[in-house]
Amino acid sequence: MSIRLLPPTLVNQIAAGEVVERPASAVKELVENSLDAGATRIEVVLVEGGQALISVTDDGSGMGPDELALAVERHATSKLPDDDLVHVGHLGFRGEALPSIGSVARLTLTSRARGAAEGWSLSVEGGAKGHPVPAAISAGTRVEVRDLFYATPARLKFLKAARTELSHAIDTLERLAMAHPAVGFFLSDGSRALVKLAAEKADDLAKARLSRLAAIIGRDFHDNAVPIDIERDGVRLTGWAGLPTYSRGSSGHQYLFVNGRPVRDRLVVGAVRGAYQDVMSHDRHPVVALFLELSPDAVDVNVHPAKAEVRFREAGAVRGLIVSGLRHALAGAGHRAATVSHGGVGWRPGGGGHPASFAQAVRAQAPLGTGLAESLPGLELPPSAPAAEYCPQPPEQAYPLGAARAQLHDTYIVAETADGLVIIDQHAAHERLVLERLRAGLTEGGVKRQMLLLPDVVELGEAAAARVAEAAPVLAELGLVVESFGPGAVVVREIPALLGACDVQALVADLACDLAEWGEALKLKERMVDICATIACHGSVRAGRRLSVPEMNALLRQMEQTPLSGQCNHGRPTHVALGLADIEKLFGRR
Ligand SMILES: Nc1ncnc2c1ncn2[C@@H]1O[C@H](COP(=O)(O)OP(=O)(O)OP(=O)(O)O)[C@@H](O)[C@H]1O
Ligand SMILES: [Mg+2]
Numbered sequence: 001m002s003i004r005l006l007p008p009t010l011v012n013q014i015a016a017g018e019v020v021e022r023p024a025s026a027v028k029e030l031v032e033n034s035l036d037a038g039a040t041r042i043e044v045v046l047v048e049g050g051q052a053l054i055s056v057t058d059d060g061s062g063m064g065p066d067e068l069a070l071a072v073e074r075h076a077t078s079k080l081p082d083d084d085l086v087h088v089g090h091l092g093f094r095g096e097a098l099p100s101i102g103s104v105a106r107l108t109l110t111s112r113a114r115g116a117a118e119g120w121s122l123s124v125e126g127g128a129k130g131h132p133v134p135a136a137i138s139a140g141t142r143v144e145v146r147d148l149f150y151a152t153p154a155r156l157k158f159l160k161a162a163r164t165e166l167s168h169a170i171d172t173l174e175r176l177a178m179a180h181p182a183v184g185f186f187l188s189d190g191s192r193a194l195v196k197l198a199a200e201k202a203d204d205l206a207k208a209r210l211s212r213l214a215a216i217i218g219r220d221f222h223d224n225a226v227p228i229d230i231e232r233d234g235v236r237l238t239g240w241a242g243l244p245t246y247s248r249g250s251s252g253h254q255y256l257f258v259n260g261r262p263v264r265d266r267l268v269v270g271a272v273r274g275a276y277q278d279v280m281s282h283d284r285h286p287v288v289a290l291f292l293e294l295s296p297d298a299v300d301v302n303v304h305p306a307k308a309e310v311r312f313r314e315a316g317a318v319r320g321l322i323v324s325g326l327r328h329a330l331a332g333a334g335h336r337a338a339t340v341s342h343g344g345v346g347w348r349p350g351g352g353g354h355p356a357s358f359a360q361a362v363r364a365q366a367p368l369g370t371g372l373a374e375s376l377p378g379l380e381l382p383p384s385a386p387a388a389e390y391c392p393q394p395p396e397q398a399y400p401l402g403a404a405r406a407q408l409h410d411t412y413i414v415a416e417t418a419d420g421l422v423i424i425d426q427h428a429a430h431e432r433l434v435l436e437r438l439r440a441g442l443t444e445g446g447v448k449r450q451m452l453l454l455p456d457v458v459e460l461g462e463a464a465a466a467r468v469a470e471a472a473p474v475l476a477e478l479g480l481v482v483e484s485f486g487p488g489a490v491v492v493r494e495i496p497a498l499l500g501a502c503d504v505q506a507l508v509a510d511l512a513c514d515l516a517e518w519g520e521a522l523k524l525k526e527r528m529v530d531i532c533a534t535i536a537c538h539g540s541v542r543a544g545r546r547l548s549v550p551e552m553n554a555l556l557r558q559m560e561q562t563p564l565s566g567q568c569n570h571g572r573p574t575h576v577a578l579g580l581a582d583i584e585k586l587f588g589r590r
Helices: 008-019 023-036 065-071 097-104 162-179 205-217 219-224 266-279 315-332 355-361 426-443 462-470 472-477 504-518 524-539 549-561 580-586
Strands: 041-047 053-058 106-112 119-125 133-135 140-146 184-188 193-197 225-232 235-242 254-258 261-263 288-293 403-408 412-417 420-425 449-459 481-484 489-496 575-579
Touching: 008 097, 023 041, 023 053, 023 097, 023 140, 023 162, 041 162, 065 106, 065 119, 097 106, 097 119, 162 184, 162 193, 162 205, 162 254, 162 261, 193 205, 205 219, 205 235, 205 288, 219 225, 219 235, 225 315, 235 315, 254 266, 266 288, 266 315, 266 524, 288 315, 403 549, 412 549, 420 426, 420 549, 420 580, 426 524, 426 549, 449 504, 462 472, 462 481, 462 489, 462 504, 472 481, 472 524, 489 504, 504 524, 575 580
Parallel strands: 041 184, 254 288
Antiparallel strands: 041 053, 053 140, 106 119, 106 140, 119 133, 184 193, 225 235, 235 288, 254 261, 403 412, 412 420, 420 575, 449 489, 481 489
């Protein structure tokens, strides 16, 4: 066997395998080139999901005939003037995209350099490069890619249905559009306009970004996201975190950017999951748009052929910044809940009103308030708690969740606020409070316990009992004191003081299930929050329990003081608010 150098066309096709995986990747490369060329308007056309034709037209700097000829050569780039791979100021720098595309498709570039008298065109077919010829184009550049992968039939087989490829391409374009709000982006399938994003005119970048995000994610993103802006050790994180109640069923709505480049970095994705883990159930995903800015030498963008992943020099610090930035922003949102929740748990008007218009009707409120409290487990009422069964005076401005007026179906509290009403899910709300108190107890050096008058023996079966006994030291920190009690049973001697009277049998049985699910190898300490959540669920007032007015008010005041009380431990809203003006609208008074 002799060693030989591969012919350039084959080299380009191999590179194309990494750079151009599907139509969306070609769209990404071409649109990035347009952005690098300073375009302010970019138009994309995809026919048959991009397989028949991808065309990208921009109003950027354009190219003369010599540049056209160079552009399709491998490793020809105008973007690394000083051989410095660290301080990359453009989206491209490898000089690989156009030759790769030209090796697997029929590629035509038509361009007119700024100020030039005429335009030029150049074609490459399956790697064979033609000569520049004069062509009609008023300004900028148009790149057309026909019959993608015709030269590599094996690739062609991997393409999905045109509809699927189209939606990938749209997603790619939208992510680039989020990072460049001042540029207009348009996409059609040849007959219908599918993306129409006019350039955002706002002079303030944050404002322009937010309206671009809202144009893509949905207008209700405005009302359901909290801003983030923190900086630590030269790393800046800005963007918006969706409220936990504004969650989605997939992680497709997490938009992450590093130095203006859309990425799907595992570290960033993991950090986002970590930040939301205790306010959202495992099958829900937050909507976030996060922009990380850091010095180019603190991040390597050259580790992935399509530049979709990056490597951080201080990965731990970046992760920490994202987690604390998100947590901080969410905690600042206090007890805000989503204006309209996605996934069917939202409160909709009985008359079948349109959810989008109802988005304005159900509004979130600002956090504020002082304590009160009583006999609900986990809530303290001062001995002199007002026995106000009926509260005729207007609710105080200082209490955003207002004065409790009624309990409906032994499940929902209705409160009158200064400018509307609030409906609270008593179990969801109380569960959140108990969880936060357990956690506070943990960080303050142990949760207070109460001794059971009669120790409670719980029969579990051998494996389960052994698991619970093994977890005893961790459970003790949470105020739950258990010991092994012969084969197949444990005895509970103490429980967290804030639980009041709770069903110890059911609690321990549930914990045993959790432990089995998590498996042996697991470090229980890392599951502290999950254990807290199970305990909180059992220690919380159930739907179906009748509450007194002081109990209800105590719950409201505690919610106002508790971080993240806008959603329960599973990410469902704990309450919804309806403003007076919106009620008037519902009745046609406005
Ligand atoms: N739309 C465009 N407008 C103006 N010049 C362009 C355009 N598209 C490509 N070019 C020129 O062609 C060159 C080659 O483009 P290509 O995408 O192959 O490489 P690159 O962008 O430099 O690097 P990468 O392979 O990382 O994308 C660019 O460096 C640029 O000078
Ligand atoms: Mg490029």
